[in-house]
Amino acid sequence: MFSQFFGNYLLENNLITKEELREVLNVQEETRVKLGVLAVNLGFMKAVDLEKVHAKQATEDKLFGEIAVEMGFLTEEQLEKVLSAQSKEHHLLAQTLIDKEIMTLSELEKTYQNYKEENELTDEEFEAVKKNNIEKIVDSFLDFGSAEANEFYKDYATLVLKNIVRFISTKFRIKEMKVIEKFDVTWGAYQQAAGSRNLFTAVVAEENEFVDFGSQYADMSFEEVTELVQDSVAEFMNLLNGIFVVNCSDQGIKLDLEPPVPIGNGTFKFSEQAYLISLELEFGDVQFIVSEQLPDIVE
Amino acid sequence: MIVLSADDNLKNSEEGEKIKILACDDSKLVRLKFRRILEEVELGDYIVEFLEAEDGEEGIELYKEHKPDLLFLDIVMPEKSGVEVVTDVIEFDSEAKIVMVSSVGTKENLEQALNNGATDFVQKPLTKNKIENLLPKLI
Numbered sequence: 001m002f003s004q005f006f007g008n009y010l011l012e013n014n015l016i017t018k019e020e021l022r023e024v025l026n027v028q029e030e031t032r033v034k035l036g037v038l039a040v041n042l043g044f045m046k047a048v049d050l051e052k053v054h055a056k057q058a059t060e061d062k063l064f065g066e067i068a069v070e071m072g073f074l075t076e077e078q079l080e081k082v083l084s085a086q087s088k089e090h091h092l093l094a095q096t097l098i099d100k101e102i103m104t105l106s107e108l109e110k111t112y113q114n115y116k117e118e119n120e121l122t123d124e125e126f127e128a129v130k131k132n133n134i135e136k137i138v139d140s141f142l143d144f145g146s147a148e149a150n151e152f153y154k155d156y157a158t159l160v161l162k163n164i165v166r167f168i169s170t171k172f173r174i175k176e177m178k179v180i181e182k183f184d185v186t187w188g189a190y191q192q193a194a195g196s197r198n199l200f201t202a203v204v205a206e207e208n209e210f211v212d213f214g215s216q217y218a219d220m221s222f223e224e225v226t227e228l229v230q231d232s233v234a235e236f237m238n239l240l241n242g243i244f245v246v247n248c249s250d251q252g253i254k255l256d257l258e259p260p261v262p263i264g265n266g267t268f269k270f271s272e273q274a275y276l277i278s279l280e281l282e283f284g285d286v287q288f289i290v291s292e293q294l295p296d297i298v299e
Numbered sequence: 300m301i302v303l304s305a306d307d308n309l310k311n312s313e314e315g316e317k318i319k320i321l322a323c324d325d326s327k328l329v330r331l332k333f334r335r336i337l338e339e340v341e342l343g344d345y346i347v348e349f350l351e352a353e354d355g356e357e358g359i360e361l362y363k364e365h366k367p368d369l370l371f372l373d374i375v376m377p378e379k380s381g382v383e384v385v386t387d388v389i390e391f392d393s394e395a396k397i398v399m400v401s402s403v404g405t406k407e408n409l410e411q412a413l414n415n416g417a418t419d420f421v422q423k424p425l426t427k428n429k430i431e432n433l434l435p436k437l438i
Contacts, residue, residue: 070428218328231328238326238375239423242402249405257403259325259377 003093009115024096035064035082044078134161141174156290163240168216175278183268189234191241192294195255202289212283230262266299302338302347315344318438319367322351323358325376336427355379359387374401382412389416396437
């Protein structure tokens with residue numbers, strides 16, 4: 001993720017060409033330390049189990065971690081540890097930029113400094129971004145105004161990003177966040193909850209991105225919008241919001257979740273503040289809408 | 300496990316214990332995924348008759364008609380919630396084995412479902428691992 005954030009910054013400031021960035025990201029992918037090797041090195045898995053996972057991985061289009069957990073070789077906690085050990089992505093990025101002679105080390109240092117200043121990041125926040133700490137990324141890039149609203153929405157945004165990483169795409173970039181009053185939806189799914197607070201949430205996208213999003217979550221390959229694609233995107237929302245409602249309940253906020261609803265060609269009209277968070281994923285852009293106000297929905 | 304739909308004709312040559320599983324979830328995708336997981340589960344020679352209901356009312360209707368060995372029930376559904384369905388099913392069959400499958404594992408939901416007579420709870424998303432751990436306890 002850091003590569004996407006920082007790579008984009010390099011691109012915007014003409015410090016790197018698109019082709020160079022693509023090459024850097026590809027090289028990085030290849031040099032990425034293999035999760036399985038790390039899991040063995042950390043003593044969580046035996047080499048023989050690693051082979052079993054690899055054999056299974058050859059027949060299933062799933063991530064290593066997912067299979068290892070499913071087969072009972074790694075616990076979720078161990079997987080987290082392996083992933084965080086692996087996520088020294090920033091070292092790889094720096095190394096690749098220098099190896100490819102795109103920048104010198106001192107140029108890179110200077111660019112890091114500028115990046116920090118322009119994004120108003122403290123050293124600590126910058127470290128978090130480099131280490132892909134989602135809470136800190138949300139904290140550094142999103143601001144929802146008043147303290148109380150901030151906490152509620154930031155918790156939600158953090159959960160969105162964690163679930164994006166878990167189910168949809170490990171590469172994402174927060175493109176922008178803005179306040180909206182009205183939004184015209186091409187394709188999407190929304191879900192509401194009522195209780196001691198209200199909650200409206202939606203994920204929306206253009207057709208291709210919607211299909212890709214649904215394909216990723218369902219782990220199936222779809223070509224066009226079908227009932228299954230809509231169900232898949234809706235179920236992603238349901239899962240995300242289910243976790244959020246449980247977290248809220250632990251904090252004494254009671255919310256009753258309604259079933260998620262797919263929508264095609266409609267409009268959300270808000271009379272109070274609603275936030276739109278645009279994300280760039282591997283396959284394109286998707287937007288999340290979150291508000292404490294239930295909008296008028298026109299279909 | 301071999302998974303058949305209700306209207307598939309069972310061949311006499313098929314060997315193995317037969318179990319009926321009813322999945323009640325308003326999402327077609329979730330039902331499809333569940334069926335695929337059951338097909339992949341390795342738990343001996345069970346032959347599963349897989350029944351699907353897309354809402355609570357249909358779930359209750361199919362339960363009464365087929366008396367499945369296991370009912371997997373979503374909580375957040377339109378019209379009738381899963382927690383309400385538990386009450387109706389238990390009223391009809393006090394021995395019913397009902398597993399709640401939901402993304403919303405709040406204490407209130409769990410307590411209410413278990414008080415109403417549900418047997419177990421599984422957090423969504425369903426995975427092969429979760430089903431393999433759960434089924435031996437129930438069948």
